[in-house]
Each structure stands twice: as structure tokens, then as C-alpha cells.
Amino acid sequence: MRRRKIEEFIFKGLMIASTVVVGLSLFLIIGTVVVKGLPYLNWDMLTKTPDGGYYFGRSGGVLNAIIGSVYIAGGATVLGMIISLPVSIYLNIYLKKENRFARLAKLSFDVLFGIPSIVYGAFAFSLMVYLGVRASLLGGVIAVTLLVIPIMVRTLDEVIIQVPKELKEAVLSLGTTRWEMAKIYFRQIRAGLLTAVLLAFGRGVGDVAAVMFTAGFSDNIPTSLNEPAATLPLAIFFQLSSPIPEVQGRAYASALILSIFILIIVTLSTLLTNKRRKNS
Amino acid sequence: MTQTPHISVKDLNVQIGDNHLLKNININIPDKCITSIIGPSGCGKTTLLKSLNRLLDDIPDVQISGSVLVDGEDIYGPKTEVTHIRKKMGLLAQRPFPLPMSIYDNIAYGPRIHGIRGKTELNRLVEHYLKAVGLWEEVKHRLHGPASALSIGQQQRLCLARGLAVEPEIILGDESTSALDPISTKTIEDLLIKLKENYTIVLVTHILRQARRVSDYIIFVYMGQIIEFGPTEEVLLNPKEELTKDYVKGFIS
Numbered sequence: 136m137r138r139r140k141i142e143e144f145i146f147k148g149l150m151i152a153s154t155v156v157v158g159l160s161l162f163l164i165i166g167t168v169v170v171k172g173l174p175y176l177n178w179d180m181l182t183k184t185p186d187g188g189y190y191f192g193r194s195g196g197v198l199n200a201i202i203g204s205v206y207i208a209g210g211a212t213v214l215g216m217i218i219s220l221p222v223s224i225y226l227n228i229y230l231k232k233e234n235r236f237a238r239l240a241k242l243s244f245d246v247l248f249g250i251p252s253i254v255y256g257a258f259a260f261s262l263m264v265y266l267g268v269r270a271s272l273l274g275g276v277i278a279v280t281l282l283v284i285p286i287m288v289r290t291l292d293e294v295i296i297q298v299p300k301e302l303k304e305a306v307l308s309l310g311t312t313r314w315e316m317a318k319i320y321f322r323q324i325r326a327g328l329l330t331a332v333l334l335a336f337g338r339g340v341g342d343v344a345a346v347m348f349t350a351g352f353s354d355n356i357p358t359s360l361n362e363p364a365a366t367l368p369l370a371i372f373f374q375l376s377s378p379i380p381e382v383q384g385r386a387y388a389s390a391l392i393l394s395i396f397i398l399i400i401v402t403l404s405t406l407l408t409n410k411r412r413k414n415s
Numbered sequence: 416m417t418q419t420p421h422i423s424v425k426d427l428n429v430q431i432g433d434n435h436l437l438k439n440i441n442i443n444i445p446d447k448c449i450t451s452i453i454g455p456s457g458c459g460k461t462t463l464l465k466s467l468n469r470l471l472d473d474i475p476d477v478q479i480s481g482s483v484l485v486d487g488e489d490i491y492g493p494k495t496e497v498t499h500i501r502k503k504m505g506l507l508a509q510r511p512f513p514l515p516m517s518i519y520d521n522i523a524y525g526p527r528i529h530g531i532r533g534k535t536e537l538n539r540l541v542e543h544y545l546k547a548v549g550l551w552e553e554v555k556h557r558l559h560g561p562a563s564a565l566s567i568g569q570q571q572r573l574c575l576a577r578g579l580a581v582e583p584e585i586i587l588g589d590e591s592t593s594a595l596d597p598i599s600t601k602t603i604e605d606l607l608i609k610l611k612e613n614y615t616i617v618l619v620t621h622i623l624r625q626a627r628r629v630s631d632y633i634i635f636v637y638m639g640q641i642i643e644f645g646p647t648e649e650v651l652l653n654p655k656e657e658l659t660k661d662y663v664k665g666f667i668s
């Protein structure tokens with residue numbers, strides 16, 4: 136009896152300790168960003184591109200990076216979805232679960248999911264060299280698309296698995312084809328689809344390694360796919376490397392912008408997930 | 416058997432991996448009657464029912480041999496179109512699974528995929544089949560509301576109507592009332608009894624009283640084999656086989 140009580144006590148202690156560690160580090164990270172960034176966060180940061188000498192403390196903002204990040208993450212999310220949705224529908228609805236190809240494909244996506252994003256950046260970069268594409272918006276979109284496809288396929292996989300087998304049987308019993316079946320699945324997983332989109336977008340917006348060589352950097356808002364594009368994570372990196380306190384402060388302000396961005400996305404996807412749970 | 420068979424199962428064997436789930440099934444299921452499949456859980460009732468509808472096809476490592484003739488056509492024949500077979504049979508599952516759309520679209524879904532597009536015709540079908548399951552009065556004011564908002568009992572009737580709307584000849588039910596309250600159960604049972612005028616009905620049930628209430632014939636399955644088949648009263652009150660006797664008396668469950 137005593138032993139079980141002690142065990143219980145120790146595990147409870149460990150659980151509380153780890154919760155505190157996680158909570159504290161989150162608090163410290165957000166706190167640092169807010170404390171150091173908030174004084175430098177102003178309307179110009181959000182609405183202006185860098186003026187000449189911005190990186191030496193002159194006026195301007197990071198609108199170029201905000202727009203660049205949205206373009207790259209948005210384009211990659213759309214492209215990624217166009218590729219991932221048919222892939223997961225094919226793997227889950229057309230192929231039997233135990234199909235060797237389906238299993239191999241899913242394993243590959245799991246492996247791809249775990250690969251660090253710098254590898255995607257390097258791969259996309261060599262692809263670009265081969266194709267003769269310069270560091271540009273297009274390059275960034277390609278690299279981030281590669282990065283988000285495994286995320287999307289896995290998320291969709293989880294969502295599709297939750298569709299009850301009996302619904303599938305009920306629909307098949309009406310004499311549907313596989314394609315009609317897929318359309319029913321599509322309706323059933325709409326909320327999950329949005330979760331996948333938001334997750335992928337969030338990852339794409341925040342990733343630095345994939346865009347480092349592929350998207351380049353520019354103080355202008357890109358007007359075509361061939362122009363280099365700035366991204367928020369890179370903007371943070373460049374500003375933070377500066378010895379000038381003003382510029383470093385702006386790095387934290389940019390980080391604050393990015394964090395708020397991600398916070399909104401995570402909140403949205405959590406809300407959606409909860410709604411989905413409730414509905415099913 | 417005085418009745419003409421609607422479904423003829425010949426030497427059906429079903430194996431999943433090394434598991435021999437159905438062994439040498441031979442049965443003639445009579446036309447326009449309710450036939451209940453009874454037996455202890457895990458004996459293969461669901462498997463037998465699904466084999467009639469080719470719903471076993473997607474299970475990994477499944478091996479099916481023998482034949483199932485519906486109106487003389489082998490549903491496992493190489494030239495048979497599976498969608499065509501399934502259209503002939505409506506399935507009523509253990510729990511209702513309405514499609515993720517409105518009440519109206521749930522009913523209209525089947526007719527639509529089979530090529531009926533006209534608005535007036537669809538309206539007519541929706542009303543007709545909702546009336547057939549006694550749901551019309553309850554839902555006619557919210558036809559375009561989500562089907563998921565209905566009660567479980569109403570959803571099950573909706574699923575029945577959805578199945579009927581593709582004009583099947585056969586209705587398959589797998590413990591279709593097990594998730595329902597007694598009143599909804601009675602409603603469904605009464606509906607099935609009414610429907611047998613026009614449909615051949617095969618039900619899986621583990622409730623003997625239900626089998627007695629609704630069915631004309633009973634199939635007793637034990638460990639993947641058909642032990643006894645005959646008219647309801649005979650099988651339940653005067654079984655020929657020892658195993659059936661034990662099951663009916665509640666010795667095996």
C-alpha cells in the first residue's frame with residue numbers, strides 16, 4: 136500500500152514538474168518576444184517595405200517579408216493540397232489497406248515527414264539549378280510545397296481513417312462507384328481538410344531552412360514568380376544579425392508578428408478540430 | 416420449400432487469412448419473406464450477410480469461393496458489375512449512418528447517382544420514400560436541414576428510406592435495431608413486416624424474440640456453418656438439431 140502511494144506521489148510530482156517546465160519555457164519565449172519586440176512594433180512595420188538603410192536603423196517595415204511569406208506559404212498550401220488530396224484518396228479508398236504499394240507509400244510519407252526542412256531546401260535548390268530557376272518566389276513555393284505534402288497526406292490520412300467503415304458500406308450498398316464514394320468522403324472530411332490546410336500553412340509560414348536558398352531575399356514585394364521574395368523568418372534572421380539595437384528590436388517585432396500569425400492559425404485549427412469531434 | 420428462392424447460396428466458403436469464417440454454406444432464401452439469421456456472436460452472421468452484397472471484397476486477405484445467385488445471376492461471376500449487384504440490395508446497418516448532407520439529399524442521393532435528375536421526379540421520390548418509412552410528417556418542414564440533427568430512431572428510418580430509394584429487391588439488415596429504443600425498434604419491425612410484400616428481407620439478429628416476431632424463416636448459424644434452416648416456429652419451437660435446441664434454450668450464447 137505504502138509503495139503504491141509513494142509511486143503515485145513520484146509520478147504526480149514528475150507530471151507537475153514537466154508541465155511547469157513546458158509552460159515556463161513557452162512563457163519565457165513569448166515573454167521575451169513580447170518584451171523585446173512590442174516597443175518596436177508599429178504601424179510602419181506592418182505596412183511599409185524597407186526604405187534604403189532600413190537595416191542600419193532607418194525607417195521602413197517588413198511588409199515585403201509578410202507578403203512574401205503569405206505568397207510562399209499560400210502557394211505551397213494550394214499546390215500541396217492539389218497533390219495530397221488525390222494521393223490520400225487514392226491510397227485510402229481505391230487501394231485496399233494491405234496493398235503493398237499503399238503501405239510503402241504511407242511509410243515513405245512518414246519518413247518524409249521526419250526529414251528536416253533544410254533537406255527539402257537543398258533538394259529544391261538542386262532541382263532549381265538543374266532546371267535553371269533562380270532563387271525566387273517560384274523556388275520558395277516549390278521547396279515549401281515539398282515540405283508540406285507529407286504533413287498534408289498524414290493529416291488527411293488520420294481524418295479519412297476516422298470516417299466510419301459502416302458509412303462506407305452504407306454508401307457502397309447504394310451501388311456507388313469508387314469515385315462517388317470519394318466525393319462522400321470529401322464531404323465528410325471537410326473540417327479535417329481545413330485543419331490540414333491550416334497546419335500546412337502554419338508550417339510553411341514559419342519555416343526558414345526551406346526558403347533560405349530557394350526564395351532568395353528582396354526588399355520589394357515580388358510582382359512575378361521569377362522575382363526573389365523575402366520571408367518573415369529570414370527577415371528576423373537578418374535583422375537579428377545586426378549589431379544595431381534598433382534593428383535587433385525590429386527583429387523581435389517581426390518575430391512577434393510571425394508568432395501572432397501562427398497563434399491565429401493554431402487557434403483556428405484547434406477550434407475546427409473540436410468542432411469536428413463534437414459533430415462526429 | 417414451397418417458396419421460390421430469390422437468393423441461392425451454393426457451396427460458399429469464406430476465409431480471411433487462416434480463419435475459415437463460413438464453411439460450405441448452401442441455402443435458398445425465399446422470395447418476399449423475412450429470413451432471420453441467428454446464432455451466437457462471432458459465429459459469422461455478419462459475414463454471411465455481407466457476402467450477399469459483396470461487401471467482403473475490400474477486406475484484406477479474403478478468399479471467397481462458391482457462388483451466390485440472385486435472380487439466377489452469380490454475383491461473384493467474373494462479368495458481374497458490383498455496383499449493379501449492390502443496387503439490388505439495400506443495407507440497414509447496426510447504427511444509422513446518414514450521409515453528411517440534408518434529409519432531402521440523403522434520399523435523393525441514390526436516385527441521382529443512378530441517373531435521375533429531374534427536380535419534380537426527385538421531389539416525388541423523396542416524398543414517396545419518406546412516407547414509406549413514416550417519416551414524412553415528422554420532417555417535411557425541415558427537408559433541407561442536416562440529417563444528423565434527427566434522432567437515432569429517425570435516422571435509422573431515414574437510412575431505410577435512402578436504401579429503398581434506389582429501388583432494391585432485397586433488404587439486408589444487420590442487427591438494425593440494436594441501437595434503438597423499444598418504440599423505434601417496434602416501428603422498424605412493423606415497417607419490415609409491411610415491406611416484405613414487395614421485398615425479400617434478410618435480417619441478422621441476436622434477439623430470439625425479435626426473430627420470432629418478424630421472421631418467416633430462420634437460419635441458425637454456429638461456428639461458420641448453417642446448422643438448421645426452416646420456418647420460424649419449427650426452428651424455434653421444435654428444432655431438429657441438438658445445437659439449435661441448446662441455443663434456443665439459452666445454453667449457448
Ligand SMILES: Nc1ncnc2c1ncn2[C@@H]1O[C@H](COP(=O)(O)OP(=O)(O)O)[C@@H](O)[C@H]1O
Pocket residue numbers: 431434436454455456457458459460461462463474
Ligand atoms: N475483417 C475481418 N478480418 C478478420 N476476421 C474477421 C473480420 N471480420 C470478422 N472477422 C471474424 O469473423 C468471425 C465472424 O464474425 P461476424 O460475421 O462479424 O460474426 P457475428 O456477426 O455473427 O457476430 C469473428 O470471429 C470475427 O473475429
Ligand SMILES: [Mg+2]
Pocket residue numbers: 460461
Ligand atoms: Mg455481427
